[in-house]
Amino acid sequence: MFKDIIVGISLTGIDDCAMKLATELAEKFEANLYPIHVAGMEQGWGSIQHLEHSGETERLKKQLEERYSLSLEKLPNSEVMVVPGIPHNELLRLARKKKTDLIVMGPHTKEYEEKRSHMWGMAGSTLERVSQKARCPILIIRKDVVCKEPLFERILVATDFSKQAECAINYGGQLARQYNAQIKLINVTEEESQNAESMKRLKGEYEARLRGVKECGYEVCSGEAAVEILHIAQESNTDLIVMAHHSKEQDPEKAFLGSTVTQVALNAPCPTMSVNHYFDLRCGLMYDQSGQVIDG
Structure with a gap:
């Protein structure tokens, strides 16, 4: 049913529920899984262009791979990605590139979105912007759910x-x-x-x-x-x-x-x-x- 799945992840762990369901779906359907973290929020707009050259994205990638190692070891077709940029732009870019058939996202805190708005002058959350523009379905998770059989009743x-x-x-x-x-x-x-x-x-x-x-x-x-x-x-x-x-x-x-x-x-x-x-x-x-x- 799902062959290519993207899941948005963060360093705070707020997206853990989304990651959990995404890995279960990927395992169930033998799908390719692409957990992605978009770096730049903590460093500020002016530093985004320097993140890759400084090795910061690679350091963050290793940190996230360690965090989710137990989940990802069951999925040979998975690849953790850390890219610099604006979150909704990079999620949508990856979805187009991989021709994804599902994007899984968790909630974001009010404080996160307020900080983002002040820093980049953008109204609206990453969740809203991705949902509005994505050409594939977006599955939004706010708490842990069980990947059961049948999946939906x-x-x-x-x-x-x-x-x-x-x-x-x-x-x-x-x-x-x-x-x-x-x-x-x-x-x-x-x-x-x-x-x-x-x-x-x-x-x-x-x-x-x-x-x-x-x-x-x-x-x-x-x-x-x-x-x-x-x-x-x-x-x-x-x-x-x-x-x-x-x-x-x-x-x-x-x-x-x-x-x-x-x-x-x-x-x-x-x-x-x-x-x-x-x-x-x-x-x-x-x-x-x-x-x-x-x-x-």
């Missing part, structure tokens, strides 16, 4: 009927078929008076796309999107939330701040997957956008 997909959300529904449907999992589609409206029309639209637009899914449910509620999604995920004992990372904000800087997918991912009881482009699983069956199996 109850999948929750949130939609606002946008074009980006269709990508999330398409990918959620592929996962549900692959793992014979239950899937629930939800839409959060601004007013309760819109609920009946939204339910009609959910079934009308997406039932055909989810052909072949063992069990498919629909739910509409009104309120604050992130709050309602988290409530339903908890209530349904969901083990994966799938969403599209986007915003209706026209200002790209404002769009990075407080996005629904980030609010959900950093508070969810399970992993959250951000999908922004149509993407096919690397598995035995391939599906088109309407949910039909593609022969060959």
Whole structure:
């Protein structure tokens, strides 16, 4: 299913939960794993260009290889990388180079992002920027989870009927078929008076796309999107939330701040997957956008 996996790691250990799941997935699917740390935060912008020449990146690489040695010894196809630069730029660059089919990321502290913003004058977190621009799914982990069998049993997909959300529904449907999992589609409206029309639209637009899914449910509620999604995920004992990372904000800087997918991912009881482009699983069956199996 996954053949090339990138996982963002740091020297603080805050990404340990992401690293743990990434190594388990790589072992399960015999995938190539690329743990990457982007150096530059501690040294400051003016020092980035000197990190490689000074041998600092190599020193940090050895430090991280030692930290994760027990996990990586099970993975012959793994390579720890330390590169100087801006975190989201380097993660996206590596994902394009390796044609990655999954990026795994952990949470970042508020202090880390504030320091980054003051140092580089950039609004928005690495998590938000990678999620918004990556062409492969992003799996966001905020706490240790078990890589179980089957991998996913109850999948929750949130939609606002946008074009980006269709990508999330398409990918959620592929996962549900692959793992014979239950899937629930939800839409959060601004007013309760819109609920009946939204339910009609959910079934009308997406039932055909989810052909072949063992069990498919629909739910509409009104309120604050992130709050309602988290409530339903908890209530349904969901083990994966799938969403599209986007915003209706026209200002790209404002769009990075407080996005629904980030609010959900950093508070969810399970992993959250951000999908922004149509993407096919690397598995035995391939599906088109309407949910039909593609022969060959």
